[in-house]
Amino acid sequence: MNRRVDHNHHHAxxxxxxxxxxxxxxxxxxxxxxxxxGVLSDSLALLTDAGHNLxxxxxxxxxxxxAALAKRRPSARRTYGFSRATxxxxxxxxxxxxxxxxxxxxxxxxxxxxxxxPAGRTIMIVAAIGVVINxxxxxxxxxxxxxxxxxxxxxxHMSADAAVSLGxxxxxxxxxxxxxxxxxxxxxLMIAGVIFLSTWGLLRDSxxxxxxxxxxxxxxxxxxxxxxxxxxxRALHDLHIWPMSTTNTxxxxxxxxxxxxxxxxxLNDVAEALEARFSINHPTIQMERFDSDIVCHQxxxxxx
Numbered sequence: 001m002n003r004r005v006d007h008n009h010h011h012a013x014x015x016x017x018x019x020x021x022x023x024x025x026x027x028x029x030x031x032x033x034x035x036x037x038g039v040l041s042d043s044l045a046l047l048t049d050a051g052h053n054l055x056x057x058x059x060x061x062x063x064x065x066x067a068a069l070a071k072r073r074p075s076a077r078r079t080y081g082f083s084r085a086t087x088x089x090x091x092x093x094x095x096x097x098x099x100x101x102x103x104x105x106x107x108x109x110x111x112x113x114x115x116x117x118p119a120g121r122t123i124m125i126v127a128a129i130g131v132v133i134n135x136x137x138x139x140x141x142x143x144x145x146x147x148x149x150x151x152x153x154x155x156x157h158m159s160a161d162a163a164v165s166l167g168x169x170x171x172x173x174x175x176x177x178x179x180x181x182x183x184x185x186x187x188x189l190m191i192a193g194v195i196f197l198s199t200w201g202l203l204r205d206s207x208x209x210x211x212x213x214x215x216x217x218x219x220x221x222x223x224x225x226x227x228x229x230x231x232x233x234r235a236l237h238d239l240h241i242w243p244m245s246t247t248n249t250x251x252x253x254x255x256x257x258x259x260x261x262x263x264x265x266x267l268n269d270v271a272e273a274l275e276a277r278f279s280i281n282h283p284t285i286q287m288e289r290f291d292s293d294i295v296c297h298q299x300x301x302x303x304x
Contacts, residue, residue, distance in 0.1 A: 016151065019140035020064035023158065027057045030133050034126055041122040044111045048104045048188045049130065049161075049168055052195060055100045056157045059093040063154045066090075070245055083245030086150040087209045090246060093153045094203030101192045101199070108188035123172030123184075130165030134158050149209065149246035153202050160198040164191045212242040215249055218278050223251070226277065230270065232259040234290045241280065250282035256290050 031053045038046030066089030069082035138158035144151035171187035174180045205216060214220045220241055228236050235256035244250050251274060261267075267285055274280040 023137040026133050037126045043123045062089040063150050086246040090153050090206035097199040101196045104192040108185040111185035127165045127168035134162035156198045209243045214241045232257050234258045249280045251280045252284045254286045257287050
């Protein structure tokens, strides 16, 4: 006899619509301002930062669209809804930023061999505006950065932009007061480095989630130990833990029981413990008698 508990309800993510809308509007306006003054001042640092900010606007739009899709209710065909869209958006966002790194690096190297004379004062003023806008936008996503990889991506993009804009301010000051024109492409290379470092972890985690790896926040051995230690459990097999989205985690497991519990309260307690201890909110537990003829279908998952 098998008993299952399947928490198949839909967990709606927090609403960040206003944060995304404000972030997109602010950054689109700033991209236009930065690009115009980048051309007028002949500053590669401003132009590359404008291009980076434009890619971040696209990243925000991706994250926003994914967050909106994740709120849609499951259907008979899409039983988990569109929650995985947040993972897909995180992957594309990371790839988008990696592309920006290559483009910025290429242009900066070319400018090192063909230096220009950018206007330092203009660079400083425009970049300082960017520091304020990017910091404010990053703060919109501060509360969700530790709980949602999709929101974490938006936060990291904006935080990196604030740091990059601050670097451009420094570049403008060195050009204005010391005439160090070569600083402009060097700062651009530093911008590329900052983007790469801030993106690598996001892209790695997103790709792992995309192939159904156990989320980094969950210790699979700790989960296995917990389930194996439950009263009446003789063995455990077919344990699977995977992300349904950047915020929801699912689990399936087969518990081989020496003694079956008298009621389904046992299953309810297990589900609550999995959510409280491991943030696993969609568990499905199948219980089997130890003397039954049910076998594990995948030998690699049959270890106790």
